[in-house]
Amino acid sequence: MGTEMVILNGYVYTVDPDSPIVEAVAISGNRIIAIGSNKEISKFITPSTTVISADHKLVLPGFNDAHLHFLGGGQSLKQLDFSGDTSLQIILEKLQKAAGELLPGQWITGRGWDHTQFNRGEWPNKKMLDSLFFSHPVFLTRVDGHIAWVNSAALQLANITQATKDPHGGEIVRDDAGQATGILKESAVDLVSSFIPPESREEKLFALKLALEQARQFGITSIQDNSGFDTLELYHHLADEDELTVRVSEWMDFNDIVHLEQLQSKMAQQQKYTIDHHITIGLLKGFVDGTLGSRTAKLFAPYSDDASTSGMIQYGNELNVMVAKADSLGLQIGLHCIGDEAVFAALNAYRAAYYGNSTKMRHRIEHAQVIRPEDLTLFAEYGVIASMQPTHCTSDLRWAQERLGYERSLFAYPWRSLSSAGARIAFGTDWPVEPLDPMRGIYSAVSRKNIDIGLPENGWFPEQCLTVAEAVHNYTLGSAFAEYSENVKGSITPGKFADIIILSKNIFNIEPAEILSTRIDLTIFDGEIVFSRQ
Incomplete structure (x- = not known):
């Protein structure tokens, strides 16, 4: 067996x-075939071996993003981006x-605004x-992707009038006269999109x-993706062209479990696009509630800053039936739950399946941002598995306590409490x-400080911080476990895939603020260098 590559002088x-x-x-x-000291690994070097000196830098397994929208992320790089814009005037400008660059009737799309x-x-x-666009329909999604801001031209195309009823699980926001204001929440977004x-x-x-270019630069070698089943063919094409530099687990729609024969047919059709441990069919993704930013996340009690609402929930008793059906077929489920009532609804459905079937699946709750202490x-x-995104906490902390109140904030984004209670956690973005x-x-997980301003000084409810x-575990082995892949990736272990990164700084021995300026120097995917910063 030849040794194509050796990494020496690392803090691995x-x-x-x-x-x-x-x-x-x-x-x-x-594959990784051996780990050890420089002396031990130098024995594997042959004249044809590529030898990399890590110069005593930190070497880690490649990151595994446990929850993202990869196609949407790529599309966002081409769209108007309003992330971080602090006024409507900036957005309108x-x-x-x-x-000025539009063709007649062309749609204007963008994302990232945050009221x-x-x-x-x-x-x-x-x-x-x-006032700016009379004939061009405009569709702008909020930062969370659960709300759209549209103009009259878009509403007219969708035939949304005063008589249009709110769809199940959504809301057409209206003024006092009953006219649509241009804000669409949750499933109502689909009426225009x-x-x-x-x-x-x-x-x-x-x-x-x-x-993919972004992923290589950030050391991401695996993704768990909610881009839609049709994306599998595109990934397969990229793999054929040797351009796919991440391992992909593509998700399905949880609602398809209602039409089981159609789902199984769809899975059979898409199976031809899978590649063992490279492109796989992942979990069934469903939405139980909305988001805190839009006050559509479902809470047991009303919002502290708006007593008129406690959010929206997408399922009733049918949730337990759907979960049990998928579980009995050995299909993994990931349910979007942000509010404490939504989290409990999912846990209750999983409990029934856990004790009712013998599959013992690794079901997931995506986000799990607010949890009652008795449910931890x-x-x-x-x-x-709690599939969580640490930057949601540090982005939301500007207003989260006002929205939730002190008591609920104690167990908001509760990474430490979940970990102490024995829960497995996977991290993504x-x-x-x-x-x-x-x-x-x-940085967010270890500091709980807003990234832009570095506050609060001691972190927001710092008792929930992680080391x-x-x-790192949650971004690597924890994420691999969440997709049943811990035996082939997630750690630098002999026999596992050679997905490895070298960082510019050792994040274990620097101040948390310095983590933000840490870059990836080298990304190795499937045993090949796919990114080098130098």
């Missing part, structure tokens, strides 16, 4: 408890500048867009290539809702 943090820190790694083909950043937190409305002309196959491939132990009891860079997530080692 393996995430393997049997050999947590070593100096060197040997790689043959796409960007829109006006873009208007909580505006003066007094005011919601935008269609009139602001109508379905009229946007779909991108061509070539446009989608280009977006995925942009996303249920994750470990039912084998439920939810890109493009949050930036793709895992360093932002690790750097725990955060």
Whole structure:
């Protein structure tokens, strides 16, 4: 067996408890074949071996983003981006500048606006867009992706009138006269988005290539993706062209379990696009509630800053039936739950399946942002994985306590409480809702400080902070466990895939603030160098 690559002189943090820190790694083909000291691994070097000196820098397993929208992330790189914009005026100026490049009737799309950043937190409305765009339909998604801001032209195309009823699980926000304001929440977003002309196959491939470039730069070698089943063919094409530099677990729609024969047929059709341990069919993704930013996350008690609502829930008793059906077929489920009532609803459904079937699946709760203290132990009891995104906490903390109140905030984004209760945690970004860079997530997990301003000084409810080692584990082996892949990736262990990164700084021995400026120097995917910063 030849040794194609050797890494020497590293601070290799393996995430393997049997050999947590070593100096060197040997790689043959796409697998790690040995780890150990420089002396031990130097024996594997032949005249044809590529020898990399890590210069005593930190070496880690490649990051595994456990929750993102990869195609959407790539598309966002081509769209108008309003992330971080602190006023409506800034957004309107960007829109006006873009208007000069449009063809007649062309849609204007963008994403990332956040009304909580505006003066007094005011919601935008269609009139602001109508003054600029009379004939161009406008569709702008909020930072969380659960709300759209549209103009009158878009509403007219979708035939949304005063008589249009709210769809199940959604809301057409209206003024006192009953007219749509231009804000659409949750499932109501689809009333307009379905009229946007779909991108061509070539446009989608280009977006995925942009996303892959970003992933390589951030050391991401695996993704658990909610881009839609049709994306599997695109990933397969990229793999055939040797351009796919991440391992993909693509998710399905949880609602398809209602039409089981159609789901099984769809899975059979898409199976031809899978590649063992490279492109796989993952979990069934469903939405139980909305988001805190839009006050559509479902809470047991009303919002502290708006007593008129406690959020929206998408399922009733049918949730237990659907979960039991999928569980009995051995299909993994991931349910989007942000509010404490939504989290409990999912745990309750998983409990029934756990004791009712013999499958003992690794079901997941995506986000799990607000949890009642009495429900924390249920994750470990039912084998439920908490799939969380640390930067949601540090982005939301500007207003989260006002929205939730003190008592609920104690167990908001409760990483430490979940970990102490024995829960398994997987980390991701939810890109493009949050930036793709895992360093932002690790910083958030260990500091609980807003990234832009570095506050609160001691962190927001700092008792929920994790250590750097725990955060790294959740981004690597924890994420691999969440997709049943811990035996082939997630740690630098002989026999596992050679997905390895070298960082510019050792994040274990620097101040948390320095984590944000840490870069990836080298990304190795499947035994090959796919990114080098130099």
